[in-house]
Amino acid sequence: MGPAEPSKGCRSHDAAKPLTFPLLSVTLLASFGSSMLYGYNLAVVNSPAVHIKAFYNITWTKRYGQGLSPGLLTLMYSLTVSVFALGGLVGSLPVGVLVTRYGRNGTLVRSTLLVFLASALMGFSRALASPEMIITGRFITGIHSGVWLSVVPMYLGEIAPKNLRGFLGLVPSIFICLGVFSAQLLGLPELLGEDGHWPLFLSVVAIPAALQLLLLRWFPESPRYLLIEKNDVRSATQALRWFLGKQDVREVVEEMREEQQSLSSVQTVSVRQLLQDHTVRWQVLSVVVINVGMQLSGIDAIWFYTNTIFENAGIPAPEIPYTTVATGAIEVIAGLIGCFTIERLGRRPLIIVGFCFMGICSLGITISLVLQTAVPWMRYISVACVIGIIAGFCIGPAGVPFLMTAELFKQSHRPAAYIVGGSLNWLSNFTVGFVFPFLQMSAGAFCYLVFCGVCLLVALYVHAIIPETKNKTFVEISHIFASRRAFLARTPDLVHMSKLHGYGALESSSLEDSGSSQA
Secondary structure, eight states: OOOOOOOHHHHHHHSOOOOOHHHHHHHHHHIIIIIHHHHHHHHTTTTTHHHHHHHHHHHHHHHHSSOOOHHHHHHHHHHHHHHHHHHHHHHHTTHHHHHHHHHHHHHHHHHTHHHHHHHHHHHTTTTTTOHHHHHHHHHHHHHHHHHHHHHHHHHHHHHSOTTTHHHHHHHHHHHHHHHHHHHHHHTSTTTTOSGGGHHHHHHTTHHHHHHHHHHGGGSOOOHHIIIIITOOHHHHHHHHHHHHTOSOOHHHHHHHHHHHHHTTTOOOOOHHHHHHOGGGHHHHHHHHHHHHHHHHTTHHHHHHTHHHHHHHTTOOGGGHHHHHHHHHHHHHHHHHHHHHHHHHHOHHHHHHHHHHHHHHHHHHHHHHHHHTTTOTTHHHHHHHHHHHHHHHHHHTTTTHHHHHHHHTSOTTTHHHHHHHHHHHHHHHHHHHHHHHHHHHHHHGGGGHHHHHHHHHHHHHHHHHHOOOOTTOOHHHHHHHHHHHHHHHHHHHHHEEEEEETTEEEEEEHHHHHHHHHHO
């Protein structure tokens, strides 16, 4: 018997909803004032690395009468780079409380104030001869990014119609790439890459933050938050009409009511309750794998230390800043490709292909660095592989993990899931940023094999475990995982070993039933 015909209501409900100007506006604004800052702060310490290290050394000499040893200087600069991720870890922890109390939009607006404080600290650090102000400023920008990294995908995932959820969910990843590209471009010697301009270079993050603070507060709150968590049907309906650009939003309200009823006896769960809930075990494991894999793929090592990698590859020093800018332009193009193909191809193909391509390119970097002394043109292979890693990341792994975290959970579990995914994401980010310089010194070219293995394992996990979520409601996705849990629970009963003339053989009740029915 074939599948049942969908009712007229279901057909209407599944109809594709157009991209409205308010939806596009809030997506671009939230991404510009948050995602772009994250990308900018990832790459901003790359170009002025020499000048910042010289500032640390001069300040240390003035204070203590002697300069920093090479090891201690490397340690201080590694801390400057990686403390951003440590701040992100701290910022990700209170996300559940913040989004429940202030809403998604309200949390984004309030967190913007952190950027102004960080900008002032870093901007005046040289005038006050204080390396501590740079490190503290980086830590505070990390806190802001830790908040947005969870809240922006959550906000966009809840306001977007299901046929646009993938497209709008990847827009922040494009702005991450734009932020990286902006830092690389402004870091050129002709702009802010000179010794006298690096404090301004670090503090220009206040400009996008100011624009977001002024404008985002005029946009509505998430309708799902208003209806499901606050039970404010009137405000939720008004927000839906504003975002969707039409008066009749009864079908969308009905879908949210269905989810609200399924959660009527369930309050917003804590992280501990999420980890103890066996019904979402596979979703939690999937969020852990893709978020940890995203950072341990080596992308942060590439972004933090691009100039050093190109220097080790033998690229002439005057050409390195321009080569770095070229990689930034390519990553923006790759992000656009991912954004405009996700609703056609789906989430799984983009993230699987992205991680596989990154793994192959990491292996390519190792081979090219090993052979470049004997084969001089191998340094160009290294550059191509760095570009390949960045392009592969921006096509899928840059944005799909955050989108999947929103899609794999219902409203009650979503904040806690973002805390788990965000905290592990930032912890992995900190580990890579802090350890990579020492790993590179000890393992040399072979350090990229670690990233290669991580990328290929994550791709294999996604292929084997995570279902396609394209164009499905949050309730439908939960049902897919529920059916998967039921199948896995029945597997030991369906298939077991039995004796067959003294030898072990597989015995399957389902096969027996099939065979008897055919007989």
